Amino acid sequence: MSDLIQKCLDAGLSMTTARRAILRALENSEDHPDAFVLHDRAKAYDPTIAQATVYRTMRILEQEGLVEKHDFGNGRARYEEAEKAQHDHLINLSTGEIIEFQDPGLEALKIEIAKRLGFHLKDHRLELYGVPRK
């Protein structure tokens, strides 16, 4: 169940109270929390957690490839469990809401374009910004 905790153990990370709390908070998040929101949520499991620990933990998880860090342009990084992140994002400019989507044709095209330019695709970022159609 606690997939992330297991993955961290597998990666050889030591498991502390603070870390467990943050991992749980992240796992239970269906959205894309920033470091402050994540801190708040983690406090539910361990009220003594410091903001700095959230940043430190997120950095480690990102390096381990367990977390993806996004920047949707409001000056704060937002995080998402890597496993849940097999999609791109559309940002509703009217509300700030973030919609996830996936398109196989698009994925293939990204790889194809990189190849055409002589590169092997390692990573990519696609964000669409739109307003609702009436």
Next chain:
Amino acid sequence: MSDLIQKCLDAGLSMTTARRAILRALENSEDHPDAFVLHDRAKAYDPTIAQATVYRTMRILEQEGLVEKHDFGNGRARYEEAEKAQHDHLINLSTGEIIEFQDPGLEALKIEIAKRLGFHLKDHRLELYGVPRK
């Protein structure tokens, strides 16, 4: 010739020495300079320019839609004349080099996906990160 200066005038912006210098520097840039590089280049036309003025000017130009602000993940915003920015970017992870590309099929697909989700596409951002194929 000085397209940007004319566009600024058309937009009703007042034209100062500092602004002209920054606009020229930007116009002569074929790459994606950050605020510091742009500051350096603008000093060639007006050595008294302050960094803050570069930031202020870029913000105004962005609001007017004359400039695009990019974030390629190194913590510094990078700017590009909007007119020259009809393309996406591939970042060479080995060298940091930025390659511009354009793909009509991709453009169409972005619009199509937004439409399918019920949105009218206002803006988008696509970055591919890759390593050279041997």
Next chain:
DNA sequence: CCTAAACATGCGAATGAGTTGCAAAAGCAA
């Protein structure tokens, strides 16, 4: 051109996200 109001500038100080040094507190392996 000249003038006044409007706007932009340079400077240094402030902001705010993210990082870091350090001493104290866990975690971990034996």
Next chain:
DNA sequence: TTGCTTTTGCAACTCATTCGCATGTTTAGG
């Protein structure tokens, strides 16, 4: 448990970007 390593909380720091303010430039109207 012991001793060693890693992590934590805190506060102080960094660094890109923004802001306040007093001064200098632009611009529109005569």
